[in-house]
Amino acid sequence: MDGNVEDFVETARNKQALNMAEMTKVDCRHIDVFYDEKQAIYDISMEIQDRAVTAFIGPSGCGKSTFLRCINRMNDTIESASVKGQIIMDGADINDPSIDPVLLRSRVGMVFQKPNPFPKSIYDNIAYGPRIHGLAAGKSELDEIVESSLRKAGLWEEVKDRLAAPGTSLSGGQQQRLCIARAIAVSPEVILMDEPCSALDPIATARIEELIDELRERYCIVIVTHSMQQAARVSQRTAFFHLGKLVEYGDTERIFTNPEDSRTQDYITGRFG
Amino acid sequence: MLETFGHLPVSWLLFAVLAAAGFVAFFIGRTSAVATAQGSTARLNSQPNYHGYFLAMATIAPAAVILILYSLFGESMVRSQLASELPQRIRDLGTMEMGQYIDRIAENSQRGPGSTTGNALFDAATGRYTSLLGLSRIIAIGLALFGAGVGFFFARRRLSVNFRARARVEDGIKLMLFLCAAIAILTTLGIVASLFFEALRFFARVPVLSFIFGTEWNAQTGADFGAIPLFFGTFMIAFLAMLVAAPIGLLSAIYLSEYASPRFRSIVKPILELLAGIPTVVYGFFALQFVAPLVRSFAVWVNSLPFTPDTLLAAQPTSALAAGLVMGIMIIPFVSSLSDDVINAVPQTLRDGAYAMGATKSETVKQVVMPAALPGVIAALLLAVSRAIGETMIVVMAAGQRAQISPDPTSDLTTITVQIVALLTGDTEFDSAKTLSAFALGFVLFIVTLLFNLIALRVVQKYREKYE
Numbered sequence: 001m002d003g004n005v006e007d008f009v010e011t012a013r014n015k016q017a018l019n020m021a022e023m024t025k026v027d028c029r030h031i032d033v034f035y036d037e038k039q040a041i042y043d044i045s046m047e048i049q050d051r052a053v054t055a056f057i058g059p060s061g062c063g064k065s066t067f068l069r070c071i072n073r074m075n076d077t078i079e080s081a082s083v084k085g086q087i088i089m090d091g092a093d094i095n096d097p098s099i100d101p102v103l104l105r106s107r108v109g110m111v112f113q114k115p116n117p118f119p120k121s122i123y124d125n126i127a128y129g130p131r132i133h134g135l136a137a138g139k140s141e142l143d144e145i146v147e148s149s150l151r152k153a154g155l156w157e158e159v160k161d162r163l164a165a166p167g168t169s170l171s172g173g174q175q176q177r178l179c180i181a182r183a184i185a186v187s188p189e190v191i192l193m194d195e196p197c198s199a200l201d202p203i204a205t206a207r208i209e210e211l212i213d214e215l216r217e218r219y220c221i222v223i224v225t226h227s228m229q230q231a232a233r234v235s236q237r238t239a240f241f242h243l244g245k246l247v248e249y250g251d252t253e254r255i256f257t258n259p260e261d262s263r264t265q266d267y268i269t270g271r272f273g
Numbered sequence: 274m275l276e277t278f279g280h281l282p283v284s285w286l287l288f289a290v291l292a293a294a295g296f297v298a299f300f301i302g303r304t305s306a307v308a309t310a311q312g313s314t315a316r317l318n319s320q321p322n323y324h325g326y327f328l329a330m331a332t333i334a335p336a337a338v339i340l341i342l343y344s345l346f347g348e349s350m351v352r353s354q355l356a357s358e359l360p361q362r363i364r365d366l367g368t369m370e371m372g373q374y375i376d377r378i379a380e381n382s383q384r385g386p387g388s389t390t391g392n393a394l395f396d397a398a399t400g401r402y403t404s405l406l407g408l409s410r411i412i413a414i415g416l417a418l419f420g421a422g423v424g425f426f427f428a429r430r431r432l433s434v435n436f437r438a439r440a441r442v443e444d445g446i447k448l449m450l451f452l453c454a455a456i457a458i459l460t461t462l463g464i465v466a467s468l469f470f471e472a473l474r475f476f477a478r479v480p481v482l483s484f485i486f487g488t489e490w491n492a493q494t495g496a497d498f499g500a501i502p503l504f505f506g507t508f509m510i511a512f513l514a515m516l517v518a519a520p521i522g523l524l525s526a527i528y529l530s531e532y533a534s535p536r537f538r539s540i541v542k543p544i545l546e547l548l549a550g551i552p553t554v555v556y557g558f559f560a561l562q563f564v565a566p567l568v569r570s571f572a573v574w575v576n577s578l579p580f581t582p583d584t585l586l587a588a589q590p591t592s593a594l595a596a597g598l599v600m601g602i603m604i605i606p607f608v609s610s611l612s613d614d615v616i617n618a619v620p621q622t623l624r625d626g627a628y629a630m631g632a633t634k635s636e637t638v639k640q641v642v643m644p645a646a647l648p649g650v651i652a653a654l655l656l657a658v659s660r661a662i663g664e665t666m667i668v669v670m671a672a673g674q675r676a677q678i679s680p681d682p683t684s685d686l687t688t689i690t691v692q693i694v695a696l697l698t699g700d701t702e703f704d705s706a707k708t709l710s711a712f713a714l715g716f717v718l719f720i721v722t723l724l725f726n727l728i729a730l731r732v733v734q735k736y737r738e739k740y741e
Contacts, residue, residue, distance in 0.1 A: 077628055079534065106631035116622040119645040128640065129630040179626065186630065 025050035025190060025220040026071060031085035033066050033075065040066045043085075044246045046239060050189075050220045053212060055231035055252065058241035059267065064224045067241070068192050071222065072108035073101040089190070106133050109183030113195040115175030117167030117182075122159050125167040125178055126150060129186035145185055153181035154211050173204025180211065191215065193223040197230065209234050228268060232256050240264045287414060291336055294421055295329040302328030302432060309434050319439035327438040330445045331428030335420030343413035351405045352379075359398065378402050468719060471712030478706045484713060490676035490687075492696055495707045500714065502676040506686035507718075510597045510672060511661040513682060517601025518657055522608025523650065529609070530616040531638050542613070549606040557670035560599035561591070565671050568595045572683040587684035589673065594682035596672035600661055607657045615649030616642060652729040659725035663718065665690040689718045 026048040033041035041063045048054050048071075056064035066075070073094060075081040086093045094104050106129065117125050126146040129135070136142035146163070150156040155177045159170070167178055176196060183191055193212070197205040212234050215221060225231050231238050232252060239249040240261070248255060248264045259265045266272055306324035310317050317324075352375050356364065363371060378395070382403045390396060432438070476484070479498045487499015525545065529538050572588035575581055619642050627637040643650070673685025674695065696711040 072629060074625065074629060077625070102631050102633055104631075105629055110625075110629035112622055112625060112629075114622050116620070116626040118623065118626065118641050120640075128627075128632075132630070132632050132636055132640075182626075182630065192629075 023050045024048065025089065026222075027086075027088040028067075028070070029086040029088065031067065031070055031083065031087065033063070033070065033084075034082045035078075036080045040244050041070075042244045046246060046249050048190075048220060048222060049237060051216060051218070052237060053216050053221045053223060053235040054237045054239065055235035056222065056224045056239050056241060057226075057228060057231050057267070058247075059272065060226075062241040063244040064239075064241045065194050068194055068222060068224050071190065071192055072105050072110055074105075074110065076101050106186045107188055108190040108192060109186065109188035110192045111176070111179050111183055111194070111196045114199050115172055115179050117170070117175050117178050120167060121164045122167050122170070122178060123163040125182050126185045129182060133186055135186060149181040149185040152184050152215070153177045154207070154214075155181055171204070173200050173207060176200060176204070176208060177211065180208075180215075184215075188219065190220045190222065193221065195224050195226060198226060205230070228256075240267065242267070287340065287417070291333055291340075291417075291421070294336075294425075295333045298332040298425055298428075299325035299329040301429070302326070302438075305429075305432055306438075309432070316434055318435050318437050319442075323438040323442050324432055324436070326442045327445075328425065328428050328432070330442065331424040332421045333424075334445070335424040336417040339417045339420050340413065343409070343417075347409050347413060348379075348406075351402065351409050354405055355398065355402050358401065360394070375402075382406065465716075465719065468712055468716040471709055472716040475706060475709035475713040478709070479713075484710075485717075488678065490692070492692065492707050492710050495705065498706065498710050500689075500717065502678050503687060503689045503692055503714065505678045506593065506672065506676070507662055507688040507690070509680075509682070509686055510593050510600060510668060510688060511658055513594060513597025514600035514604060514661045515654070515658060517598055518604040518608050518661075519654055521601075522605045522653075522657070523612055525605070526609040526612035526616060527638055527643075530613050531634065531642065542610075546606050546610055548603065549610075551603070553603065553664065553666035554670075556599050556603050557666040557668075560595050560667050560671035564599050565591050565595035568592050568598075568683055587679070587681050589683060589685040591671050591673040591685045592683045593672055593686040596668045597682065599671065600664055600667050603664070603667065604657045604660055607660055608653055611653035611656065612646070612650045615646045615653065618649070619645045648732045648735055652733040655725050655729035655732070659722040659729075662725070663690065663722050665694060669694050689714045693718075 024047040028048070029045050031041055031044045032039065044067060056068060058064050066081075069075045070083050070087060071094075073083075075083055083095060085095070087095055089107075092099065118128060120128070123146055126149050127136075127142055130142060130145050136145055147156060147160075150159065155174060158174060159165075159178075167175065170178060176199075180191075180196075197208050200208065209230065212221060212223065216236075223231075223235065235252045237250065238252040238255040240247045240255065240259075240263070242263055248259060248261045255264065256268060259268060303321045303325035306317060306319075306321035307314065310321070314321060355375060355378070356371060359371070359374075363374060366374070378398050379402060381390070381395070381399045484498050484500055486501065487497060488501045489497035489499045490502045491497040529542055529545075533541065569588050569590055569592065572586035572592075576583050576585050576588060623641055623645055624637055627641040632640070668688045668691050672688060672691060674687050674691065675685050676687050676692070677684065679686065693711045693714050696708060696714075702708065
């Protein structure tokens with residue numbers, strides 16, 4: 001890693017200023033989520049911008065991860081969860097019965113809290129998505145996808161000589177970048193990240209944040225984080241959740257310097273949460 | 274006096290006395306600790322209770338050791354003493370008959386005083402036995418009480434403000450737990466050793482190589498001891514059983530752990546495990562009465578087909594296939610229950626990762642969950658194989674007795690376990706090669722199943738390193 005974090009944040013800010021083409025990628029309208037009888041999300045509506053990083057912050061149990069999982073319908077895999085409301089992506093409601101969640105998830109990738117490489121080689125971890133979705137016509141094309149995904153995730157130089165080694169043999173930070181590369185490999189439009197750095201040390205975290213900033217140019221990224229500094233460093237827009245409700249949503253700069261809601265103010269200044 | 278002791282049920286009394294001694298020692302230890310603490314127990318290295326426990330342990334332990342040794346060896350010492358005192362004509366009878374004679378004496382002695390038979394020699398021997406027993410008991414009790422006293426005395430002297438009674442009690446508990454574990458291991462070693470030495474006696478009569486590589490087995494006539502046909506039968510039936518159990522067990526485990534709703538799972542899993550609780554003799558009965566005739570009529574039907582030779586299949590009334598099928602059903606729960614646990618142990622994050630890539634459920638299971646669970650599944654299968662190899666009742670009832678090497682599953686085969694049963698039931702003398710061969714077979718069987726279990730354990734260990 002070159003330079004210190006402050007420099008990196010500074011350049012990120014500058015880039016952000018140049019790149020303010022506002023375009024909505026995901027439009028969530030009146031989302032309610034229930035786990036059995038218990039309501040976890042109350043009527044949340046928000047527009048998520050394309051080619052930008054949107055951070056979800058809030059105290060534990062505030063529903064930010066649950067809301068994130070609505071965007072690729074991962075809540076379908078939880079028996080007791082039910083989602084109400086519309087999530088419009090490219091003009092179609094993803095909760096519509098005609099939408100295949102399996103195909104949706106190839107458009108909306110996800111990176112999890114704990115690195116979860118598959119019990120396969122590094123190569124096969126990346127090739128997994130392209131293979132199941134038939135994205136590569138032949139071996140050479142697949143090789144290309146693997147290489148470019150690993151390059152985009154900044155992992156290629158570290159692993160190019162041991163692509164056949166198991167994914168679990170990498171360090172924690174490398175594993176998380178492998179998971180990001182895996183998500184990129186199916187060319188998604190949106191990448192959801194659920195506390196991607198919470199299991200990593202500060203250096204690996206800085207590496208991932210740098211990567212997120214690079215990826216912002218191509219993807220719509222949503223990141224859930226417990227670290228306010230991280231939200232401030234990597235995101236352009238920030239949403240503050242509290243008790244299943246969206247309290248405040250706006251430009252990161254404004255949320256952190258001049259929050260409108262007193263709860264946001266209290267959370268950001270560390271008075272609760 | 275001695276005879277009275279020989280008749281008394283002293284053991285309970287002794288337990289009561291020891292327990293009382295333990296209590297007394299506990300209170301003495303406690304009280305003296307409180308006294309030495311001079312009002313402030315915080316000054317003590319260990320709390321008064323620990324002083325009490327320590328003293329009680331030191332009192333009971335030596336006595337318990339002596340009594341356990343006595344209960345293990347006391348009676349046989351009495352018997353050998355009695356044997357040496359019996360008249361020459363009885364001692365000439367031989368070990369076995371004399372043993373039975375002394376058994377009768379011991380039995381008579383237990384009936385209590387005055388149970389005479391009229392046979393002067395026998396009654397005298399009974400009386401002698403009873404007094405010898407009484408003497409041995411008095412010695413044992415004396416030694417035990419002495420041991421308890423010595424233990425108490427030395428332990429009492431060690432108690433002081435700085436004595437680390439808590440650590441000593443911890444050591445004592447550790448030792449006790451170790452001894453319990455050691456008993457299980459020693460028993461296993463004892464069984465293996467007895468098998469091994471009997472097997473050695475067999476191999477003194479029949480060369481090892483002709484046993485392991487011989488292809489003829491006629492143990493009942495004592496002519497041929499070639500174990501190959503038995504191994505063939507054993508592995509053939511185990512293979513047939515795995516052919517049934519592996520796919521059904523594995524697929525049902527996948528269904529239960531990945532697809533079934535929690536409600537369905539909570540009902541079906543115990544039912545499936547109930548299969549493991551059915552006595553094997555019931556399975557054997559089922560195999561003999563129901564499956565074997567079915568297999569036979571199937572074989573007859575195949576033979577009657579126009580394009581097959583009439584003697585293609587053996588179509589025996591008992592068959593390897595019948596035994597294998599039923600055994601397969603029996604070991605389904607072993608496979609399914611163990612694999613279900615292993616599959617459940619695969620972290621949910623891996624599944625989420627695959628779903629988030631847009632994988633379907635079956636793709637996730639096939640390409641992510643199963644590879645992750647594979648080592649554990651292999652271990653489950655190996656345990657099931659060793660179970661199938663060692664299974665006895667089903668094959669005794671449904672596999673047949675003929676030692677032959679035949680790839681035809683409808684022919685009757687015999688297995689190692691069947692032969693062991695056949696060799697050791699009925700009138701046997703424990704000196705012939707025929708009987709001893711059962712121990713050799715048992716020993717080899719033990720080695721084989723041990724190997725399978727060891728491999729399974731190693732595989733499981735490797736798996737554990739991966740996900741924790």
